[in-house]
Amino acid sequence: MTALPPSASADSEPSALSAGGLTASMQALLQSQFGGAPRPVTAPAPTPPAPEPQTGDEWPLAARTLIDSLIRENIRLKADIKALTEQVALAEHHADHDVLTPTLNRRAFLRDLGRAMGDGRRYGDPACLIYLDLDGFKAINDSYGHAAGDKALIHIAERLNANVREGDSVGRLGGDEFAILLRHADISVARSKAQKLEAELNIATFEHQGLYLRVGGSFGVRAYEGQASAEEWIAEADAAMFLVKKSSR
Template sequence: MFDNVKNNDTQVSELVASICRLASCMEGRGDAAQREETLHETLRLTYKLEEALNQRNERIAYLDRLAMTDSLTGLLNRRGFQAELQRVLASARRFKETGILAYIDLDDFKQINDTFGHACGDEVLCHIARVMERMTRGMDYVARLGGDEFAILLVRSQWQDGERCIEKIAHEINSTTLRWQEHLLSLKASFGIQTYDHNSSTTNLISAADDAMYLTKKLKRDKCTLSAAE
């Protein structure tokens, strides 16, 4: 794909040079027939240049999408998510909007990889991604931030509505049993949610949601420890 863009740039440069040469030649030609012929050739090359520029822009847009997308799940990656988060918070500051950021971390995902292999782990990640996409609105943003960490940004959402949406997603994931070959895997995840408004900053919002997620994970571990001790 990068080679295609480079080749396209070369084609564009050559077409521009050819058009410039024809324009220069046309100025020095007194014969009407020759000028008309040169004009037609210039127009032909101009249309070809327009097509080459459109192809170049399409390829660049495709590369931009790749840079913002997680290749496994098709969700936004960390870079893409942070770009959208910054845009959403800028809108919140301008229009006094509110919304919800949720950070999600799968529980015992390393154990799944170690026991059943990375192909199984990939299937788990893709399943989680599909659940999140299915249970959010088209205007919301879902991302895989890396490894087994995900994020959901509920845009222009009140706290109660957003909390209810995240709770439904959490219940769906934490009650899921995924079949892998002859095995049934019980999936679990820890969620941390934080509201944003017109005063929120990207760094503080992410940090607060991340802290809330780790608190949830800690409470789960403490509960398991107490249960085991009993």
């Protein structure tokens, strides 16, 4: 056992504690045993609280203004794109359709004829053309005016559209002349369709100023047989129609 030095006896030990919480004698003992004074123990620093998530209220005013501007611009662009899409669709419709009747115009109908001819050459798909010239149309125009004539044309177009299949085409070639393209149909099917249409037009009426008027038609049928052009195919169907009209007089 190590003897305490005289200066460190219990009788002479001061009552006051040192800054580290130890008496002078305790510090001397520790120094003699371990070669140094104890280091003061420090408490760990408190952990700072986690930052609260931002709700947007803390964002700078400039950032919120920019975001609002981008949202408004996005809404405006969507509206512009929708309007432009509708305008393009309307322009395409006007480019392909007759200005008066719900049928294709001559240009678009010739395009469909060309496609059917191409399918016939490449794959052997049959197709037939029905050519229609109205009977009594001039008399309606002369007797009741052009408004009645327009109603007659619309009436005929609606009856033709109601009697064709999806994939067939109905076109107004000019004046009171219409044509029907029957895809995947041979000459017997086309002739049967023409007879049905002729019978329906002979009994169907349309109203004009309280009067119920009727307009008929003469039909010519021509199958695709390797004609050189769509115009040639139409001319052959027109000639067939003329023979029918001539024989019925």
